[in-house]
Amino acid sequence: MSEQTLQNEDKTDQSKSKQEPIVKYEDVHKSFGDVQVLKGINLDIMPGEKVAVIGPSGSGKTTIIRMLMTLEQPTSGHIIVDGQYLWHMEQDGKLVPANEKHLREVRGDIGMVFQHFNLFPHMTILENCMTAPIHVQKEDKESAKKRSIEMLEKVGLGDKLDNYPSQLSGGQKQRVAMARALVMRPKVMLFDEVTSALDPELVGEVLEVIRDIAKEGEMAMVLVTHEMEFAIDIADRVLFLDEGVIAEEGPPSQVIENPTNERLQTFLHRFRS
Amino acid sequence: MTPRVRLPHPGGLTLFLMLDQSFYKGVIIIFSTIGEVFPVLLKGIEITIVVLVLSAIFGYLFAFIAGLCRLSNNLILRKFTGFYVEVFRGTSLIVQLFWLYYAIPMLFGFDLGSNLLAGVLAIALNYGAYMSEIVRGSILSVAKGQTEAATALNMSRFQRMRFVIFPQAVRMMLPEFGNYLIQMLKATSLVSLIGMTDILYHGNILRSSDLSAAPTVYFLVLVFYFIIALPLIFLTRKMEDISKKGVAS
Numbered sequence: 427m428s429e430q431t432l433q434n435e436d437k438t439d440q441s442k443s444k445q446e447p448i449v450k451y452e453d454v455h456k457s458f459g460d461v462q463v464l465k466g467i468n469l470d471i472m473p474g475e476k477v478a479v480i481g482p483s484g485s486g487k488t489t490i491i492r493m494l495m496t497l498e499q500p501t502s503g504h505i506i507v508d509g510q511y512l513w514h515m516e517q518d519g520k521l522v523p524a525n526e527k528h529l530r531e532v533r534g535d536i537g538m539v540f541q542h543f544n545l546f547p548h549m550t551i552l553e554n555c556m557t558a559p560i561h562v563q564k565e566d567k568e569s570a571k572k573r574s575i576e577m578l579e580k581v582g583l584g585d586k587l588d589n590y591p592s593q594l595s596g597g598q599k600q601r602v603a604m605a606r607a608l609v610m611r612p613k614v615m616l617f618d619e620v621t622s623a624l625d626p627e628l629v630g631e632v633l634e635v636i637r638d639i640a641k642e643g644e645m646a647m648v649l650v651t652h653e654m655e656f657a658i659d660i661a662d663r664v665l666f667l668d669e670g671v672i673a674e675e676g677p678p679s680q681v682i683e684n685p686t687n688e689r690l691q692t693f694l695h696r697f698r699s
Numbered sequence: 700m701t702p703r704v705r706l707p708h709p710g711g712l713t714l715f716l717m718l719d720q721s722f723y724k725g726v727i728i729i730f731s732t733i734g735e736v737f738p739v740l741l742k743g744i745e746i747t748i749v750v751l752v753l754s755a756i757f758g759y760l761f762a763f764i765a766g767l768c769r770l771s772n773n774l775i776l777r778k779f780t781g782f783y784v785e786v787f788r789g790t791s792l793i794v795q796l797f798w799l800y801y802a803i804p805m806l807f808g809f810d811l812g813s814n815l816l817a818g819v820l821a822i823a824l825n826y827g828a829y830m831s832e833i834v835r836g837s838i839l840s841v842a843k844g845q846t847e848a849a850t851a852l853n854m855s856r857f858q859r860m861r862f863v864i865f866p867q868a869v870r871m872m873l874p875e876f877g878n879y880l881i882q883m884l885k886a887t888s889l890v891s892l893i894g895m896t897d898i899l900y901h902g903n904i905l906r907s908s909d910l911s912a913a914p915t916v917y918f919l920v921l922v923f924y925f926i927i928a929l930p931l932i933f934l935t936r937k938m939e940d941i942s943k944k945g946v947a948s
Contacts, residue, residue, distance in 0.1 A: 497847050526856060534853050544848035548866050557862055558852035603848075610852060 446509070448473045448535075448613055448646050449494060454503035456489055463489050465670035467503070473613065476640055476647045478657035478678070481667035482693055487650045490667070491616040494648075495538045496529050507532050508613065534562075537612030541619045543599040545591040545606070551578060552587040555606045563610065570609075577605040581635050597628030601635055608639070615639070617649040629653070636660070654697050658682055666690045725914070732915045739905050740919055743898035747927065750815070750887045750897065754822035755880055761827025766834025780831070787828035793889055796821040800893045818890035826883050833875045837868040870942045877935025881928050888924070898923050 447470035456464040463486040471477055479487045492498040494505060496512065505512040514521040515528045524532075546554050555574035559565040565573075578584055581601040591599055600620055607615060617636065621629045633656050640647060640660045651657055657664055657678055664681040666674040674687045685691050768780040787795065800817040803809060841864045849859040891900035902916040 495847075495851050497850060530853055530855060533850075536851075538851040540844060540848065540851075542844055544842075544844035546845065546848070546863055546867075548870065558854060561858055561862065562853050562855075607851065 447471055447506075448508055450504075450506040451490075452504040452506070454490075454493065454505060455501045456486070456493065456498065457501045463670055464500075467672060469665070469672065471614065471646050471648065474643055474646055476660055476662045477649070478661035478664045479648060479650045479667055480652070480654070480657060480664060480682075480693075481673075485667040486670050487667050488618055491538070491618055491648055491650060494614070495536055495616055496533050508535055534610075535613040536616065537607035537610050537614070538616040538618065539600070539603050539607055539620050541623050543591070543596075543603045543623075545599055545602055547591050550588050550590055551583060551594070551602050554591070554602060555609050558606070559609055574605070574609050577609050578602070580638075581605045582631075595628060596624045597631045600624065600632045604632075604635055604639070612645065614646045614648065617647065617651070619650050619652065621651070621653060652697075654682055654694070666693070668693075728911075729915045729918050732912055733919065736902075736905060736912060736915045736919050739901050740898050740916075740923055743896055743901040744923065744927075746890075746895055746897040746900075747884075747887050747923075750818055750822070750890055750895065751884050751927075753815075753819040754826070754883050754887065757819060757823035758826040758830060758879070758883060759876065761823055762830030762834050765827060765831035766838070769831065769835050770838060784828045784831055787825050792821065792825045792886060793892065795825055796889055796893060814890065814893045814895050818887075818893060818895055822883060822886050822889075826879055826886070830872075830876065830879055833872050833879075834868070837871040838864060840871065841867045873938035873942045874935060877931065877938045881931050881935065884928055884931060885924065 449469075449471040451467045451469040454464060454467040455462070463484075467490060469490075479490060481487050489498055493500050494507070494512070500513055504514065510532050511521065511524070512529070512532050513524050515524045516522075546557075549557065552571070552574055555578060556567075556570045559570040559573065560567055575584065575587065578587060581604055583598060583601055583605070586594065586598065586602075591602065594602065603620075620636070621632055624632060633653065636647075636649070636656075637660055639645070649657070649661070661678050663675060664678045665672050666681060666685075666687065668687075668689050674681055674685065674690050681690070682694065685694060765780045765784060768776050769784070771777055796818065799821050800814060845863050845867065846859055849863040854862065887897060888899045891897050891903065894900075898920055902920045906913050906916045
């Protein structure tokens, strides 16, 4: 499969035809010291697909997407993004570990929103959004600014452009973080428990924005989440991660509403009660 | 009728008068010659400020270079800078000054050419070593999430440093930089020992020609340094305010 993917010259056409996965995990393992967190992940994510990842804490949910964002290096296995190896590159017909330049080339398709927002505190909301398009994507300043303002208006923060992150509520910060990632036009967006650090009354506004983004459809999304109702609502597919493997996967109607896996039943029961 | 005068308690009065006498005597000694001492010390103020400004510029420069080198991926660079920092932190500034000015030219035939250069270099290297630890510590203490967010926006290592880490780290450095600036001002007085005609140098000359002038001279020297330090103290406060605004998250 992977060889075929790599041989495809015309990548953009392939990703639009929805035949080839935009992201592919091949037997990915990850250990932290002696602790094996992921024990062989195989996963295809199609362009535009919305995937929710659920599972008990410590099951490796976050690690899966952090490896895709190049924040964590897999111990073994391959991750392929849009037909290109992420953590490896080909040199004289052999696969060697990727260097910084290669990582930058490939991870441009990926965007991420973090649990703790990680906004840049020394920049205004607008600067948070427009710095990367200007300096990373070399977009000209005016158009980057225009797009950033549009995006901030879309997440309902058009009136806060010149505010600093410290002046915003948690929900507003998280919406800025989403705008910041979206301005980069990623093909895959990763959401790492984006509502876990929020006060309960602020969760709604953030989920609302994610729902809007999801409706637009073109971008693939991977959501690590504890919001089961939300996962049912927007996900095409749900993965239940348990003890380092994907223990069950399928459409939400099957995985969340009619689980067969015993540990999944116990896990879900804790949320229902 | 004799007018009634109320006298304080006799014992207390004596004590009060004694203190009073010696205190006024001191004040009189200091202020009687102030008119002669002041213009002499004033001649040294230019040198003091020149040495301070140059030491500060080079001190901060060395601090940034050494601080960044200590965070480099290059092991040799890291070890070498570590050695520099420990040597200059672990020995006294005055000895370093004498090395640069007296010993090194004799040993290596390598003359720095002027006592200004030797003085500035000694102070800058010494304080640069201390401040490099501030640079290093501040950069390391920027939250890890910031690097991750910058990586997620596909910034290069250099861009992460330039746009995200460094601006926040500098805000953390500012208050400490201000403190060290005040310390550097005080350290400039050491250049009088290698023949630079700064405030203290002129004071010492005056005292050696008239020993009784010592109290006035050293009182005024203190006043001079304090007056130069005042704007630096306010600057440091200002920097603390800036620092508080920048990195709250």
